Amino acid sequence: MGIGLFISVLCMSAAALLEIKRLQYANELGLIDTEAGVPPSIFLPNPQYILLGSAEVFTFIGQHEFFYEQAPDAMRSLCGAFSLLTNSLGNYLCPLILTIVTYFTTEGGKAGWIPDNLNEGHLDYFFWLLAGLSYLNMLVYLVFARKYKEKKTS
Template identity: 75%
Template sequence: MITGRRCLDKAAVLSEAEMKSGDLPDPWRLCTVTQVEELKILIRMFPIWATGIVFSAVYAQMSTMFVEQGMLMDTTVGSFTIPPASLSTFDVISVICWVPIYDRIVVPIARKITGQERGFSVLQRMGIGLFISMLSMTAAALVEIKRLQLVKELGLAGEAVAVPLSIFWQIPQYMLVGASEVFTFIGQLEFFYEQSPDAMRSLCSALSLLTTSFGNYLSSFILTMVTYFTTTGGKPGWIPDNLNEGHLDYFFWLLAGLSFLNMLVYVFCANKYKQKKAS
C-alpha cells in the first residue's frame, strides 16, 4: 500500500517533453503536490470508512428484524398494547443517557488511565462502539433463543402467534445499539472532520453518512443470501414468514460473528493508520 501511494507522486512530476516545451502543463495530466497528498489521505481513510458498513448493517436491524421479533412476543401491559416498532424509543433514550455519561464519567476516568485530553482517541472510541454493536446482536440472539424455547414448550411452532414473553426483554438490545451509536457514529464524524483534507472536510463528513446507506444494502444482501441458502430442499429456513418455525437467533449470531470479524479488521487498520499532521 505504501509503495502504491508513492506511485501517486509521479502524477505531480513533469515529464521531459513537458519541461522542454516550456508550455503550461495540462491540469488533466499533471496534478499539484497538494492534490496528490490529499488523495493519499483519502486512501488511508478508506479502510476505516469501510469497517463502518458492517456496523450500519447491525444498526439496520433495529427497524427490521428487531421489529419482526417483537411482533411474536407479548406486547400487552394491562389493557394497553405496545407497538413493537415503538421500542426504538429506548435507542433514543440510550443515546440521551450515554452522551452525558460519556462526557462526565467515562472521559474523566479514561483521561486518568490513558493520559489523553479526550480520554479515548477517536479511533479507540469507534472501536469500542463496534464491540458494543456485537454485544447488541448477542443480546438479540439470547432473547430469540428464550422465545423459541417457549414456542417448543407450548407447541406453537406451526402457529404464527405471540409467545408469553414480554417484549420488554428486547430493551437491552435496543439500549446497546444506542450506546454503540454514541461511540461509533460520533467518533466517525470526528474522525472524518479531523483527518480529511482541509478543503474536503464537508465532503468527507458526508462519507460517514454514506456508510448507513451501504449498511442497509449489506443487511438486505445478507438477508437474501441467508434466505436462499437456508431454504434449499423445501426447508422453512432461518427467517420464514412464521418466525416460530425458523431460527432468527442464527441470523443474529451470524451478524454477531460478522461484527467480531469486522472489529478485528478495524483494529488492524486502526493500528496501521497514520494520523494526518495538524494543519
C-alpha cells in the same frame, strides 16, 4: 469507533440470546408448529435498542471527530458525506444479506432460518451471523487502526 463496533457485536449477541429464550418459551408452550405467537413483552428488546443506540453514538461521533481532526480542511465535508454514504450502503446491504440467507437456508423445501412462522425457524442463527459479521468488521477496523499514522494537529 472501536468501542462502538464492539458494542454492536454485543447487541447482536444479546438479540440472538433473547431469540433462543423466546424459542425455548415457545417450545414449552407447545407453539412451535402453530401459528400462534409467543406472548410478547414490550420490554424484551430494550437491551438491544440501548446497545444499538450506544454503538451508533460511539461509532458516529468517533467518525466525525476523526474526520474533523485528521482530514485535510478542504475534505472535511466530503468525509462527512462519505460517512453518511457508508451508513446508507449498510442499509442496502442488510436486505441483500437477508436474501442470501433465505436462499441458502430454504434449499430443499426447508423452512429456513426466517420463515413466516418464526417459531419454526432459527432467527437466532441469523443474529449470530450478524454478530459474526460485526466481529469481522471490528477486526478489520482494528487492523487498519493499528496501521494508521496519526496526523499531527496544531
